[in-house]
Amino acid sequence: MKKVLSFIMILAILFCSVSPVLAADEYSFDLQYTGNLVKNVEKDAVVLLTGVGGTLHTSVQIKVEITGPATPKILATDTTGVEHDIAQTGIWGPISGFAVQGDFVNRTPIKATFVEEGNYTIKLSLIDLANGNAVITSKTFDIQVYEDRLLDNNVVDNTLENAVDNNMVEELPKTGTSIWEYVAYIAVLTIVLWAFGAYLNKRKFA
16 A cells, blocks of 8 residues: 555646646747847847747736846837836836736847847746746846947847747737647557556455
8 A cells, every 4th residue: 555655646746847848848938030230329129928729818918027237228119109128127027016928929029128238148937926936947048238330130140049038919919728738638648548557356366
């Protein structure tokens, strides 16, 4: 009996370790622009938050953390027409948060200006306000800002893969459970049934 309980405990730990991995894979960040980032030159970009079979979170925000030679200006406009410098505020999204779930791509334009050249690091995190600001997923990006335009864009043409979020949902979220969650559940159930059958056979012939 002790062996059965120990095996069940191991399976429970395995299942709990699988769930966070699946949750992290459900959401991802991306930012797309063409050309190079140049000091004191405003750069237009499109920022995205993508969900693929995402688990429902009723109140989330994007946390923005930037390190580098100076604090840049990153302007984004919300659905009411109000402009926000998310590099200064450190967040994107309404104070009460917004909901995410299912399959969707949230897009918003931004305008970024870096007042100093050099290397910058931007970390973007999707946080769950309803769960003590727990991090659902995050990604860190290294960015190079150049001194001037005396650079051949045909040689160096960076497309930065970052992301921020907006509240304009281009593709409506789909409800339901992710297919990967079903796969995980079925796998765990199969292991449990196999282990229980092996245990019964062992007792039968003991």
